[in-house]
Amino acid sequence: MPADRGRPEDLKEACVTEALAIIAATGLETLSLREVARRLSVSHQAPYRHFPSRDHILSAVVARAFDHFSAYLDSRQQVPDNPAQDLRGMGLAYLSYADEHPLQYRLMFATPLPNPADHPGMMQSARHAFTLLEQGVARMRATQGQPCTEELVTLDALFIWAALHGLAGIRGGCAITTLRLSSDILGQAPAHLLGRIGQAMGNPCGAKADG
Amino acid sequence: MPADRGRPEDLKEACVTEALAIIAATGLETLSLREVARRLSVSHQAPYRHFPSRDHILSAVVARAFDHFSAYLDSRQQVPDNPAQDLRGMGLAYLSYADEHPLQYRLMFATPLPNPADHPGMMQSARHAFTLLEQGVARMRATQGQPCTEELVTLDALFIWAALHGLAGIRGGCAITTLRLSSDILGQAPAHLLGRIGQAMGNPCGAKADG
DNA sequence: GGGCCGCAGTAGACACCGTCAACTACACCG
DNA sequence: CGGTGTAGTTGACGGTGTCTACTGCGGCCC
Known part of the structure; x- marks a missing residue:
């Protein structure tokens, strides 16, 4: 099931993914909840149902980055x-x-x-x-x-x-x-x-x- | 002549000063050209006459910080x-x-x-x-x-x-x-x-x- | 002196943003 | 069947950066 285009099953998850994609493409400043919603073919308030505010979606993206970083450090071959x-x-x-x-x-x-x-x-x-x-x-x-x-x-x-x-x-x-x-x-x-x-x-x- | 309140003589200068004051008071995110103009009792487009964009006024503030920093390092007593x-x-x-x-x-x-x-x-x-x-x-x-x-x-x-x-x-x-x-x-x-x-x-x- | 031009500042509009409030659709449970 | 809670929609509000058109006004050339 392609969850990319067309209303995603897990909207919360999709928001974080899409937000990261936006940041990667056009920078942190241009990240907007509305753009996320638009790309997900969803109303501009739908993400707002899962995140109390724009900062919370951003912090979710940051948290994901931290996890990525931690996993990277952990997976390093140890001596x-x-x-x-x-x-x-x-x-x-x-x-x-x-x-x-x-x-x-x-x-x-x-x-x-x-x-x-x-x-x-x-x-x-x-x-x-x-x-x-x-x-x-x-x-x-x-x-x-x-x-x-x-x-x-x-x-x-x-x-x-x-x-x-x-x-x-x-x-x-x-x-x-x-x-x-x-x-x-x-x-x-x-x-x-x-x-x-x-x-x-x-x-x-x-x-x-x-x- | 008090240049603080009431239309300042050197608007460009006053914009940078006021922008720094706003950042100091309420953070970088809330800095807006319009707020600067409001505090200077000037139309919301007046600062725009001296700075091509919001980023340019911000960079002017940053440049001032760099100068401050350089002066600080220079003035340190040397051995x-x-x-x-x-x-x-x-x-x-x-x-x-x-x-x-x-x-x-x-x-x-x-x-x-x-x-x-x-x-x-x-x-x-x-x-x-x-x-x-x-x-x-x-x-x-x-x-x-x-x-x-x-x-x-x-x-x-x-x-x-x-x-x-x-x-x-x-x-x-x-x-x-x-x-x-x-x-x-x-x-x-x-x-x-x-x-x-x-x-x-x-x-x-x-x-x-x-x- | 008079017309002209450029510059500082004003006023209004546009699109976009985050957020609030009211609404619909629907599944679930008694 | 009605009630309830949840996900999503729609519309509105105030705020923002920026564009365009406008008003004063001082200097400059003829």
């Missing part, structure tokens, strides 16, 4: 016997995701939601990804034999997340145009950044990354 | 005889700015402008800040006596910028609500991050930062 390498792989996966799915990435981290507290599913997905990172740091610290507070793990995870998040944002957003960086530099940036993070964490594995 | 310390001071200044002027910071780095290439002044201000950082890195490398390509300086500057930018974004945006981080951790984060950056750059000055 349990080498936590340092594993952490590096996770960082690489983070940057790869931002590179391969810039739309989803921007939806997650650059979408202005009025009050994120309204949408618990979204927050949970985000928190999940951060917890993965914390666990990676903790495992690495354990093999390094360093004494390590929970607080210190969180701070290090935050440092790593910040660096990854920052680079992803720069690469995806304003790098070439605003900062006028060559795509050559931008291509080297992930490896270099991960190398520097490795050094910062006292990990020799990353030290040789930039020659 | 010419200790480049490492100087670099750290610059990082601190960066994070301080994001902390003290979250609105301007978000305007600069989290505002969706359709095509930034249209607004050269904006780009120039951003590039200026990045160049400051590159020079800081280059000076530090020089005192370290390390051989250093121009490319490597840029990559390191990019690493530092990414970490700072990432942390600022996390702190200003989604930290407590989405990532559920305590404000205690968040308060420690800048010093810790700068310390880790110091370590990554092979600089002992930052190594003791997190105890």
